Amino acid sequence: MQQLLVWQNGQVSTNCSLEALPGILADPQALVWLDLLLEDELQPYQDMLSSKFKLSRLTIETLNEARERARLVEQTGYFHLVVHGLAFDVENIEARTPKLDIIFGHNFLISIHREAMDWLASLLDEAHDESEEHLMSRGAARLLHAILDTQVDSYFPVLDVLDDMSDDLEDKAVTDASNEVQARIFRTKKALARMRRVISPQVEVMNSLITRTGDFIPTSAEPYFADVHDHLVRTFEVLDSYRDLMSGLLDVYLTTVSNRLNVIMKQLTIIATIFMPITFITGVFGQNFAHSPQVETDKGYNFWIVLLVMVLITLAQIWYFKRRKWI
Secondary structure (H helix, E strand, O other): OEEEEEEEOOEEEOOOOHHHHHHHHOOOOOEEEEEEEOOOOOHHHHHHHHHHOOOOHHHHHHHOOOOOOOEEEEEOOEEEEEEEOOEEEOOOOEEEOOEEEEEEOOOEEEEEEOOOOHHHHHHHHHHHOOOOOOOOOOOHHHHHHHHHHHHHHOHHHHHHHHHHHHHHHHHHHHHOOOHHHHHHHHHHHHHHHHHHHHHHHHHHHHHHHHHHOHHHOOHHHHHHHHHHHHHHHHHHHHHHHHHHHHHHHHHHHHHHHHHHHHHHHHHHHHHHHHHHHHHHHHHHHOOOOOOOOOOOOOOOHHHHHHHHHHHHHHHHHHHHHHHOOOO
């Protein structure tokens, strides 16, 4: 799906034809924003991108790659920026990091993505509305900042979800030693590692936007990108702390399992200890000898005496164990 917005002569146009693009791009006061939501391949748009926006073959090849590390590449007349969004599936405990390619020049910006992004759709809706302080009226640099700032702001709801999940796992790790808790900890740790791996290079890229883009981003706009950089650093630090927390929760879980096992072994040991003297007595009096003391002349009293002794021994053991607070 393709959306083409043109800001020219103080108003936005959404019905501009591709044939009129070269003339619009020749106007330094105009601004073109092309958003492409790819259903499959970039092939249907390659000719337009290379002929109308003069994108190099290397850039188009990079755009065709579904997975790419965040980076900033300078080309003739434009920059190619690769960033990623963040999404988290709470039910399956999986992280998604959809790729977003941004190509920007002095008076154009192209955003290309393979997944629908709610925050980007909101920006596009805002750009369609006529207003005094229009999103595209401040130039390509401020439009780029609006996109990156909104993207980074979309990370924080994901971090809030992770925070709630971490609190829940903290309680479960202490009270529930099931395999399900262990699996949730491992899956959450894996998702955090993936998100951290995506955010880490974006911090460097955002810093490069300020230092390497020259007059593409004017000095007056640099503080805005520095603010986005600070938010990215904060996001990275929060993800880092969550990853450490998951490692700690795994240790807590293993300690809980070990304590549960110790309690069970203690209970079994107590039961075995209680039956040990009883088993000894029954073993002595149950030997198959032809002549045993107190057996041939027994009138039935010895059985009850021995049974009483075993009961008294058992009660004495239970009393001793309780006194020592073993049970």
